[in-house]
Amino acid sequence: MNADASNQPDPVNSADDAFVNGQGNAAGPGEIGGRVIPLRPGTRSADSVHRASEIGWGTQVEPVPVNGEVLSPGESAELDRRLPNGPVRDAGPVRLLPAVRGAVTAVTKAAHNPKTMVVIRVTVLTLQGGKSWALRAYDAGTMGVYRRQIRAAEAAGDMEGLRDWTERREAAIVARHQRFMDLPKLAFGVVKVVIGSLVGLIVTIVVVAAVVHVSGAGTFAGVVDGVLDFVRFMVWLVTAAWTPVLLGAPLAVLYGAYREGRRRGTAPRWLATSAESDVDLMIDETTVAAALAALRIPQVTQYLKGGSPLQYLTPLRVDGRGTHCVIRLPAGVTADKVARRRADLAAGLHRLAKEVYPSTGSEEGILDLWIADKGALAAGAGEYPLLEEGLVDVFKGVPFGRSLRGEPILAPVMERNTIVGGMPGQGKSSGARVIMAGAALDPTAELRIWVPDANFDFEVFKPRCSRYVMGAEDERIGEILEQLRELHAEVQHRGAILVEHEEPQVNRKLASAGIGLHPLFCLLEEAHVAIQHPEYGTEIAKLLVDIVRLGRKRGIHVIVSTQAPTKDSMPRDVTRNCSNGIAFAVGDHVANDALLGQGAYAAGHRATELIPGTDRGTAVVKGFAGESRSQLAQAYFLSVAKGNDQVTPIIERALAAIRATGRVPGADRPAPQGETNRDLLEDLDTVLGDDPVRAADVPALLSRLAPGWAPYRTLTGKALVAELAAQGVKVPSTGNKYPVDPVTVREALAKRATADLDGDD
Template sequence: MNPTDDHDDKTITDTTPQTPAVGPAGELATVHHLPGRPEGGPAIEGEIVSEEEWRLYTDQQAQRAWRYAEYRRQGALVVKATRTAVTHDKTVATAKFAGRHAAYVFGGAGIVAKRVWEAKTNSRYERLIRAAEARGDAEELKHWEERAELAKEKRHRRAMDWLDAPVQIAKTLLLSVLVAIVVLFGIGCLLALSFSDVAMIGAPFGAVIDVVRWVTIAISVAWGPFLLAAPWIGLAALHHIGRRAETTPGWLARADGGGMDASTLLTADGIIAALRHLGIPAMNKAIKEGWTPRFELNPTREGTAPFKGYRAIVDLPMGVAPTMVADRREVLAKNLNRNPVEVWASDYGREKGGKAGYLNLYVADSGVMDKPTPPYPLLHEGSTDVFAGVPIGITQRGDVVSIPIAGSNAVFGGQPGQGKSNAVRVMVLGVALDPLAEIRVHVFAMNGDFDAYEPRLSRYEKGATTEHVESALDHLESLYAEVGRREGRLAELGAKKLTRAIAQQHEDMRPLLVAFSECHELFGHGEFGKQAAELAVNIVKRGRKTGVSTVYDTQSSRADAIPSQLVENVGANGCFAVKTWRSNDGFLGDGSFAAGIRATELRFNVDRGTMVATGMTDELFEIVRTFFVEVDDDRGWDAAADVIARAMAQLKPGTPVAGARPAQALETARDLLEDVADVLGDDEKAKATDVVARLRQLAPSYRPYQGLNADKLASQLGELGVKVTKVGVLTVFTERVRKALADRDADA
């Protein structure tokens, strides 16, 4: 109730005697009778009010105080409601949306203005000259000064050309009109002759006039809408330029960043600030002396949703090497609001076309490493070409990585359970989808990683036994011989290397991939490991052009588990999570850790299936998340089985598959005395080295003879009673061998 209603300007007259109302408990209240109705009559309704309320009816000052209090109360409500509306999430998001897109337009306009200004003046060169002076780079300073002078000269020539332009334009127009008239007149004459009508001479001129008229009409119709649309088209273009350059300030960023939160945004200023707080003394000193970083590449957005990030290339001051920044990667990641695994700093000078002293920095968006890897792209359809590579995974930018097969070899390493075997499975599965390729697999463990692949494998052996190691060594020897045969075959064909066209025409030249899984059991074998390592290295060195490729995976980087020469000579290396720099360099090659190529930054189990890879792209290295071919051990199900079935259906006739290349039966025992007597024949004597060579030819599949040399032969013959005398060189005498045989037979 508003006490001022109907009473502000009235004089209240009360003619009724004011008699206190008395009840059983005594006096209850003083009754003030409201003014009576002018026409008289009984009161219809009444209300008991307090003294204070009555004063509000009768006292003007009290009424004013009440009104002001009510104004304050209602004003507070309005302020509260306004504050609530203004600070509401939707209001803030809407305001940021409007401000952000307005900032894009202004930012785009600034970029265009800067481009125009730099194109019309020497400001760009002056900026680069100042940067070169600040760095003390005399050679680059001279280069930009020369470029600046050249630009001035070109602008001067263009300005002078404009002085002659009107005359040249007039001459050109006049000549064009005369030529057009002559051409049209010629066409008219031809028409007149064809139709025997002199009037046809003017037909081409009439046609041109009609065209001009219709063009004029079209322009007049379109001109109005174009003028209306032109400003909006210009604004849209500026908006696009500003948005691509991300000119909006960070406080206007969306909460979800449009796929980007505040911690995802990365600017040149942010990188400079992060570098300043790395705690590198030489950099701190340079900054205090006024050093300003120069960006060869400003922070540029890379990748495809949802795998995006920024790449920047920035120079470093004197006394600071890129490896020093890489050593502080954990601090750098903290300064950039990232996990260490999302920040990769490397030496740009080691890359193709790179510059020494520059840092190549890639910063992935926050949380990229936690997003799931897409399904294997060839799981349900498709085929491959090993000469173009097969898909193995994606980069942090979401780009599919194809690992080279033909003309390359590969090594995968890392701690147990981090994805080495899966990487080989994915690689072999891709090769299986090439109708021409032959595949052989050795698994030096009793696991079923490749059981589902068996129908497609021309040779498949598994187990960590000495017999398997010996069989694999025999296989390596035959592979080395196959490389030699293929080299001769290519020479016959007049080709320098195997191509797909040659492989399609000649069945004996099909691309071949041989996988050695858990190869530390092979190379670490006490008796056959060294020989196997030498053969593997030689096959990698010579087999590249012949279409013979190999792949190895192991959990140990020791020299007796994976030969260092093998690691250095393969084309593609992949290292999953490891603990030490020695293991890192053992799988990726010496000097990798120092260059910032570090799998030690991968988190054990957290980054399972992620490897630091070299040789798979043009980059110095990549962080590759391998595709996963699903396996259910409880049900004995392997998703690769369906892919293998599809691969079998599309094979080219004659491609070797299961059973085509059975392991050769190895001889387990031979009589050395009888074999020596046999190879000596009618010779009176022979050099021990010649006897060894003859023994290998006599029994090429007998392993003890393949590892034999002159000293070992002399020792073994000595144990059998045959003395090998050194006559310049160790020499085996036939008479002594036959006597030893006769004595043995007599004793028997």
């Protein structure tokens, strides 16, 4: 609102001016005339500023008529209320002219009327859809895809790519030309087929009519009349349907254009209505380029600024539940750099971080990008397929999850071992549980589960297991060691059975033959806890190495689960012999390669690119689809939570299937009992011959006699002498050799026996 600068002072403006200039009006109270103070630039319209500079300080201001009306504070507040953006600031209390007020009210109403907004939005989207079709038609007509790739290869100095795309373009032109040349031939062929069909139809009608006539079932003319009636009906039907079809066609085209416009997702944001919050952004070359540009990586920005399109090694194409492409990034940018900005990239693509999977392709500078359709991954892998019914043949694999593309993934388990790893809480136990649930559903399979930790995760499997140990206490880990020794012996035994049957490895036939070669699934959870146990760890590690190395071909599948495998927490020979690798989010390339194989990180198989939390339940899996390939998998999830225990019904179903055929495989053999007590004097009596033996050499003899008895493994000569002294057997020092004399030992034994007898009396 312009100031009224006439000689007649505007009381409102005067107050305003005084405020903005920081001084009062020069005229005293009651004075009408006085010095006119020009307005400070920036607080008034350009027009008034311009005039102020023209007139200079203290110049008489020309009167300018202004359409306005002085309002009372009440009227001013009422106007504020009606105007769309709340109270008017710095405008002074004014009343609009009726015509302007009408227009403002109409526009305001329209802008706030959802129906009007929808109409505008639909119109804009339909027009944009039409434009998109036109551009696509132009693109297709002028071989746009090839054109852009040729430019991109040229810009990147990629001569091979340039040659390749040029050749592809030429081949496409030749093919199109050929199709064009073939058109007359095609049309002629269609005409021939139509005429042939007509003639065939007429002949058939004539033959049928003749047969009807001859057989006396009707007359020749009757059949022909019937056919003619049918033809007349069809003509009538087409004529009747023609008008609605003609009227509906433009509507269908408009609807198609609207859909196309929505897919492009480029309608102005201010036109979005709450009903369309699910509008998807169409993923195409432009949106991908824009999302990459928004990362503000200098080389990418510079490259795109130069007008060169991105170089697509695999152009964008629909891939299962999303879109996939492979891009050669501008020189100096690694795919890893982009992958590390995954959340930012996702924001640019209007996706959640877990819906965008950038990874390193076959070279550092090649970006493999998969973008899920909006919301497509929300349901995770979905329901475990064998939740309600079904059994498994482990020779065909067990259900594990779904690829991001949505295809079910089976984990191959025979002749393999599996290592599962990742940061805490990312899904290791759940992943192992899914594999073991699958194994449980094969009635021929035996299950052994060892959890060296106080952990409920696998308790529900207990009834299906032939061996189950859970707990972090030393005794529990000692038990695990015992059972690994038993398994180690079984590996050897199975080898002998295979030799007997002249087979190199267990197959389905042998596995089902009841000769001790049934599939055996062993899970060692939190394996690092057992392997790093101060007393039993070394032997556990040694046994594991042998079992994973030799057990594969003998029908034994070992799953080791650990957090971040290092050379101390997981022997290299174990990781090397696990051809299945399941890596949930990991912290560094060392853990990555331990899970996915040496060199996996360098080859672009990177669980380091998974985001802890965001990607819970999603893993990079190796060995599930060919040895050299890895893929991203969403694991099925089987809850064992109280009130939502999904595993127990599976175990019950598995047990019912087993009862129909026999017993839980392996459960008939009692678990090896860890040694709870040994008698030192009895053992010395056994290991010592007739001559005295140096005390330092005796522990080795005792260990050989009872390898499972931990105290013998740590026993020293000096400790032995002390222990014998405590039991009444004196060992002389004799030249510092401390010979343990079998005679003294046997005397002590006899003495003890007599004392026992005396006690009994």
